[in-house]
Amino acid sequence: MQETSGINFQKIEEKWQKKWQEKKIFEANIDDKKKKFYVLEMFPYPSGSGLHVGHAFNYIIGDIFARFKLMQGFNVLHPIGYDALGLPAENAAIKDKIHPEEYTNASIKNFMNQQKKLGLTYDWTRVINTANPEYYKWDQWIFLKMFEKGLVYEKEAPINWCPECDTIISNEQAQGGECERCGSKIEIRNMKQWFLKITDYADRLLEGHKKLNWPERTIAMQKNWIGKSYGTEIDFEINGKKWPVFTTRPDTLFGVTFMVVSANHSKLNELISEKQKKDVEKFLKKLKSVSEKDLTDMEKEGVFTGSYAINPITKDKVPVYAGNFVVADYGSGMVMAVPAHDQRDFEFAKKYKIKIKQVIEGKITKERAYTESGKLINSGNFNGFSNEEAKTKITDYLITKNLARRVTNFKLRDWSVARQRYWGTPIPLLHCKKCGVVPVDEKDLPVVLPKKVKFGKGNPLTTNEEWLNVKCPRCRGNARREANTLDTFVNSSWYFLRYCDPNNKKEIFNKDDVNFWMPVDLYIGGAEHACMHLIYCRFYTMFLHDIGLIKFEEPVPRLFNQGMINDEYGEKMSKSKGNSVEPLKVMEEYGVDTTRFFMMSEASPDKGFNWSDKGIQGSLRFVNKIFDTFEKLKFGKDSQDFLIKLNSAIKNISIQIEALDYRKSTIELRQLFDLIANQKEISKESFGKSLKLLSPFCPHITEELWEKLGHKNFISVSEWPKFDEAVFKFKTKEVDLNEKYIKYIKELIEKFELNGTSVKKVFVYVVPFEIEKLNKSKLIKGIGKELDIFSVRDEKKYDPENKSKKAIPGIPGIYFE
RNA sequence: GCGAGUGUGCCGGAGUGGUCAAACGGGCUGGACUUAAGAUCCAGUAGCUUUAUGCUUGCGAAGGUUCGAACCCUUUCACUCGCACCA
Numbered sequence: 007m008q009e010t011s012g013i014n015f016q017k018i019e020e021k022w023q024k025k026w027q028e029k030k031i032f033e034a035n036i037d038d039k040k041k042k043f044y045v046l047e048m049f050p051y052p053s054g055s056g057l058h059v060g061h062a063f064n065y066i067i068g069d070i071f072a073r074f075k076l077m078q079g080f081n082v083l084h085p086i087g088y089d090a091l092g093l094p095a096e097n098a099a100i101k102d103k104i105h106p107e108e109y110t111n112a113s114i115k116n117f118m119n120q121q122k123k124l125g126l127t128y129d130w131t132r133v134i135n136t137a138n139p140e141y142y143k144w145d146q147w148i149f150l151k152m153f154e155k156g157l158v159y160e161k162e163a164p165i166n167w168c169p170e171c172d173t174i175i176s177n178e179q180a181q182g183g184e185c186e187r188c189g190s191k192i193e194i195r196n197m198k199q200w201f202l203k204i205t206d207y208a209d210r211l212l213e214g215h216k217k218l219n220w221p222e223r224t225i226a227m228q229k230n231w232i233g234k235s236y237g238t239e240i241d242f243e244i245n246g247k248k249w250p251v252f253t254t255r256p257d258t259l260f261g262v263t264f265m266v267v268s269a270n271h272s273k274l275n276e277l278i279s280e281k282q283k284k285d286v287e288k289f290l291k292k293l294k295s296v297s298e299k300d301l302t303d304m305e306k307e308g309v310f311t312g313s314y315a316i317n318p319i320t321k322d323k324v325p326v327y328a329g330n331f332v333v334a335d336y337g338s339g340m341v342m343a344v345p346a347h348d349q350r351d352f353e354f355a356k357k358y359k360i361k362i363k364q365v366i367e368g369k370i371t372k373e374r375a376y377t378e379s380g381k382l383i384n385s386g387n388f389n390g391f392s393n394e395e396a397k398t399k400i401t402d403y404l405i406t407k408n409l410a411r412r413v414t415n416f417k418l419r420d421w422s423v424a425r426q427r428y429w430g431t432p433i434p435l436l437h438c439k440k441c442g443v444v445p446v447d448e449k450d451l452p453v454v455l456p457k458k459v460k461f462g463k464g465n466p467l468t469t470n471e472e473w474l475n476v477k478c479p480r481c482r483g484n485a486r487r488e489a490n491t492l493d494t495f496v497n498s499s500w501y502f503l504r505y506c507d508p509n510n511k512k513e514i515f516n517k518d519d520v521n522f523w524m525p526v527d528l529y530i531g532g533a534e535h536a537c538m539h540l541i542y543c544r545f546y547t548m549f550l551h552d553i554g555l556i557k558f559e560e561p562v563p564r565l566f567n568q569g570m571i572n573d574e575y576g577e578k579m580s581k582s583k584g585n586s587v588e589p590l591k592v593m594e595e596y597g598v599d600t601t602r603f604f605m606m607s608e609a610s611p612d613k614g615f616n617w618s619d620k621g622i623q624g625s626l627r628f629v630n631k632i633f634d635t636f637e638k639l640k641f642g643k644d645s646q647d648f649l650i651k652l653n654s655a656i657k658n659i660s661i662q663i664e665a666l667d668y669r670k671s672t673i674e675l676r677q678l679f680d681l682i683a684n685q686k687e688i689s690k691e692s693f694g695k696s697l698k699l700l701s702p703f704c705p706h707i708t709e710e711l712w713e714k715l716g717h718k719n720f721i722s723v724s725e726w727p728k729f730d731e732a733v734f735k736f737k738t739k740e741v742d743l744n745e746k747y748i749k750y751i752k753e754l755i756e757k758f759e760l761n762g763t764s765v766k767k768v769f770v771y772v773v774p775f776e777i778e779k780l781n782k783s784k785l786i787k788g789i790g791k792e793l794d795i796f797s798v799r800d801e802k803k804y805d806p807e808n809k810s811k812k813a814i815p816g817i818p819g820i821y822f823e
Numbered sequence: 824g825c826g827a828g829u830g831u832g833c834c835g836g837a838g839u840g841g842u843c844a845a846a847c848g849g850g851c852u853g854g855a856c857u858u859a860a861g862a863u864c865c866a867g868u869a870g871c872u873u874u875a876u877g878c879u880u881g882c883g884a885a886g887g888u889u890c891g892a893a894c895c896c897u898u899u900c901a902c903u904c905g906c907a908c909c910a
Contacts, residue, residue: 181906223827223905230826230906237910253910266910306908331908341910349824350908417909536905607848608835615835624848627863634863673837673847753890 013633015597015706022709023125031723032076032084032127036522040081044523045072046502048531048539049087049134052113054098055581057120059571059605059617060532062589065126066602067568067611067666068530072127073702074663077726083523084127085505087134088114091142092494093171093187096429100461106429107457110137120590125598125705127722132508136497137429141504143452144514145496146434148546150445151553153435157203160443164270164334165422167195172463173426174199176493177419178231178538186538194270200433200490201420204545208232208416210559211544220565221612227536233417238401240410242315242342244277244326249315252337252415256404257396258344260385261365263355265315265326266308266341269293270334277326279312286311286328293330306331306354318409319400320386329354337415349375366393421542423493428459428466430491438478438485447479453487465489498539499546502526502561517555526562533567540565566666569614571605576616587617596622599704600629606703607672628676629707632700635683636711642687649733651681652692657729659699668703675700690715695727 026032047068050061065086072084090110099109114135121128134141152158166180167173170190174197179186204211212232215225237254242265251265267274269290278286289309308329315326331350332341345355346364352375355362365384368376379393388396404410424433432453434446446453456473459466467489468474478485507519531539540562547561571587573579579586593601604625609615644652655678662671678696682688694715701708701721712721 221827226826227905233906233909235909251910255910329908331910333909336909343910348910350910415909533905610836618835618849620849621835628848630862670837670847676847 013597013630015599016594018710019123019125019598019706022706023122025709026720026722027130029720031720032082033129033131034081034083034085034523036519037081040079042083042523042527043072043075043080044083044502044525044527045075046085046505046526046529048529048535049089049498049501050117051092051094052088052090052110052117053094054109054113054116056116057589059579059587059589062124062601063571063605063611063614064530064532064568065121065124066605067566067668068528069124069126070602070606070663070668070702071528071530071666073705073722074726076127076723077698077701079725082127083132083505084129085132085134085508086121086126086128086130087132087501087505087508088117088136089494089498089501090114090135090137091430091491091497093173093425093427093429096427096461097171099429105457107137110429123590123593123598125602132505134501134504134508136431136494136501139452139454140509140511142431142497144500144504145431145492146446146451146453147448147514148500148550149431149492149496150434150448150451152202152549153445155549155553157206157549158200159203159420160198160200162196162198163201163422164194165197165199167193167197169193171427174422174424176422176495176538178421178495178541179493181537199422200424202423202545204421204541205416205418207545207548208234208418210548211418211541214544214548214560217560217563218565219563221533221567224533224536224540224565224567228541231418231537231541233415235415237413237415238397238404238410239338239413240342240404241318243318244313244315247276249340250338251340251342252413253342255344255347255397256400256410257382257388257393258347258365259317259319259342259400260382260388261344261346261363262317262320262322262324262342263345263361263363264324264343264351266329266332266343266351266354267311267326268332268334268339269308269328269330271328271332271339272334274311274328277311277313277328282310282312285309289328306350306357308354308358310358318404318407325360327354327358335419336417345375346370347375347377349377351375421493421545423496424490425493426465426490428455428461428491430494431496432467433488433490433492435488436476436478436485437488438481438483440483441478441480441485444478444480444485450479455491467491495538495542499542500550502529502543503547503550503556514555520555521557524556525558525560526564528564528566529562530566530568532570566612568611569609571614572616574616574618579617592622596626597629597707599707600626602705603629603672603703606668607676608669610669611666628679629704631683632679632707632711635679636693636714639682639685639693640687641690641693644687644689644692645685646733648681648685648688648692649730651678652695653730653733655699656695656727660726660729663702671699672703675703697721698724698727 045068047064050057068084072082076082088110090113095110095113096106099106102109118133122130136142136145149158165174166177168175168180168185168188168190170188171185175185175187175192180192183192184190185192212229212234215229218225235254237252238256239250239252240256240259241248241250243249244265253259267277274286286309289307306329308327308331311326311328313326314323316323331354332339343351343354343360344365345351345360345362347366352362354360362370363384364370364376365382366376367380367383368378370376382388382391382393382396385396388399391399401410401412405412432455434451434453436444436446438444456467456470458470460469467487474486474489476485476487477483503515503520503524506523507516510516543561547556548559550556551559571579573585573587577583577585589601596604600622604622607625608617608621655674658674659671662668662674678699682693682696694712694717697708697712697715698721701712701724705722708721712724717724
């Protein structure tokens with residue numbers, strides 16, 4: 007605590023936090039008389055190191071909104087929980103030689119204690135913990151429902167393997183060829199694995215975007231990730247067999263001079279001739295030595311397979327190459343190459359001296375293919391058509407010959423959900439020798455994680471034989487449990503539903519509760535989840551909707567991405583760099599409210615900022631000054647100036663909080679309290695209103711001063727002040743329009759009178775703020791005509807239909823009678 | 824390459840057609856208070872002079888629209904973030 011402040015913030019904080027808790031003012035209950043509002047921050051992964059500034063920032067942003075809505079009279083649900091399962095806990099536990107469960111429970115306890123110090127409006131009766139079998143039971147239950155509906159399947163596929171985490175990870179978690187958790191280079195392995203058929207929902211995930219009030223870049227990222235494209239799948243004949251190839255450019259079919267199959271294609275062997283075998287093997291070996299990450303920067307390379315493909319339309323025979331730049335699991339893993347009109351194919355053709363055949367008019371240079379549109383040439387019957395027309399015509403022609411189909415392709419892959427690690431939700435499936443894969447009976451849920459396992463290399467769950475061996479519910483024979491656990495993103499895909507009814511043991515949730523509180527009216531979290539959690543949770547919600555459990559398809563109509571907080575020099579905070587700021591230490595030193603106010607005044611919540619201790623001094627000054635002002639304040643009558651400021655603050659802050667533009671509110675509050683400090687006297691009521699405006703930002707000190715002001719209720723749940731427009735009519739200061747403007751009006755009048763129109767009266771528009779300040783008589787004198795003044799900001803708002811005021815075309819702001 | 828942004832004083836950033844040398848913070852300079860420091864308060868912080876509710880210049884750059892542009896349009900440059908060989 008700063009010695010100089012003289013105010014014991016800690017005492018005030020503890021006092022009010024205790025009172026809030028005792029009176030349960032933040033506990034949510036279903037109440038049909040009030041409108042509900044569900045504010046949610048992304049629940050944390052409880053790591054051993056406790057809260058970092060990013061957490062605090064996240065919670066405070068949500069808390070201010072929740073407090074605002076509470077004061078506006080909404081029935082607010084503002085819960086918190088812990089995303090407790092997952093690899094880091096397991097790894098940390100192994101390192102510390104304790105059980106992941108103990109590690110996690112200790113971390114949660116620590117997190118909760120720290121969160122409670124922030125003065126947040128959480129409803130602590132609704133806390134959830136995903137590591138609790140009562141929670142993950144329902145993960146398993148949903149999984150079985152998906153299994154029932156055919157959305158769960160097992161297949162051998164190339165998957166992302168993280169050697170560091172010793173497990174498979176999903177595409178979403180392996181972006182850029184690096185593990186999302188630990189940053190290790192991802193290996194591609196072929197393994198039999200469990201998938202959720204999220205691709206079934208690809209179209210609806212895209213479609214749903216239209217309904218969402220989300221940051222555009224988040225939507226753009228999701229769209230990009232889902233990657234829908236329309237095209238044509240054309241059959242080429244290779245060695246007497248049909249090979250489909252996906253293209254978005256069927257118009258260039260006459261220009262195909264070679265084919266490229268992915269070097270990772272599962273049927274590559276069928277294409278390799280005896281003669282080329284050695285070359286291909288050499289090439290594949292070389293590729294293996296390069297990680298996927300480096301591959302993206304690599305030059306396009308390939309090797310001739312020895313096979314030729316027959317172009318279905320020209321009957322040309324073109325060589326088939328195996329290449330490093332073709333994605334194995336997109337389309338059919340093979341592309342038709344048109345070097346004249348595709349830059350990649352162009353580079354490849356140059357390198358391997360393959361023929362380039364131009365089929366669209368345009369300039370091809372030494373370095374660049376022609377990728378723009380144009381008229382078709384060298385394309386048989388299709389010459390002369392624009393390439394856009396040709397896309398349709400050629401596709402139609404091929405379809406009549408049964409050589410092609412119109413298809414839609416997605417970049418989105420099915421969600422690989424199985425993890426070969428311990429600290430996750432056990433997959434509720436059994437392997438029976440007779441019956442094959444059998445789902446666990448619903449009544450046997452939850453499948454609880456066995457406590458006794460050996461941690462080390464490999465999957466710990468395979469070390470407990472007692473747990474693994476079970477009877478098959480179908481044939482009563484011997485079966486073994488599926489030893490994989492679910493990706494922890496499964497746990498977080500529906501947790502917001504559980505908050506609505508967190509302790510239900512009989513069902514996943516009470517439908518009435520969920521349909522009352524959901525959807526989440528405001529969801530706040532980091533942008534890094536755009537293509538993971540935020541896609542998964544939409545998928546889960548759609549699924550639960552489809553099986554009739556919930557009425558809505560989109561869980562989060564409004565999303566807010568908070569910015570990052572970096573250190574003073576703009577560097578990302580990290581423990582290893584030693585530049586991280588511990589929010590609780592700062593709060594101990596400066597007080598919670600000061601820190602809250604500081605964080606919100608540094609930058610808009612969506613932008614983030616570079617943390618500097620210097621800045622917090624300013625906020626401390628502000629908070630201290632409020633106490634100081636209160637001591638010196640004389641209560642009496644409000645001045646007009648102050649009433650105007652207070653009411654504009656009420657109006658502005660209400661709008662700003664609604665838009666999560668908190669930074670501007672902190673400025674407004676500074677100005678307001680500065681003005682209060684300069685008032686000779688002020689009414690108690692107005693001071694109270696000012697405190698209310700500050701309350702969401704600085705809840706403890708405003709509670710304290712509210713009490714000192716003589717109130718018996720909590721300011722936190724008092725009524726948000728109302729804006730009084732009547733106050734504004736007192737503005738009277740005079741202002742002149744600029745001389746040039748007057749001159750311009752005069753010139754116009756002259757022009758009109760020269761044309762024979764006599765001008766009797768002029769209508770002038772000014773900005774609303776100026777209208778009461780305008781020196782009208784001076785203006786009339788300047789122009790030499792009678793005039794009316796309009797308070798209109800935008801000339802487009804004028805009513806040109808109103809015949810009595812004739813508008814001069816093209817010239818805003820002046821009207822003649 | 825594609826997508827989303829950003830560019831204003833010493834710094835963070837307000838301002839999105841007329842209230843504008845530019846809010847509000849921070850920093851710096853000077854002053855008051857103090858034995859001193861801190862805290863607090865006051866003044867200054869683009870240039871010029873006639874020191875003024877003065878003039879000029881100015882909001883990445885260049886054009887344009889307008890009586891009037893940081894704000895609208897066009898071109899351009901720079902930076903940040905995200906995705907990326909998706910055919």
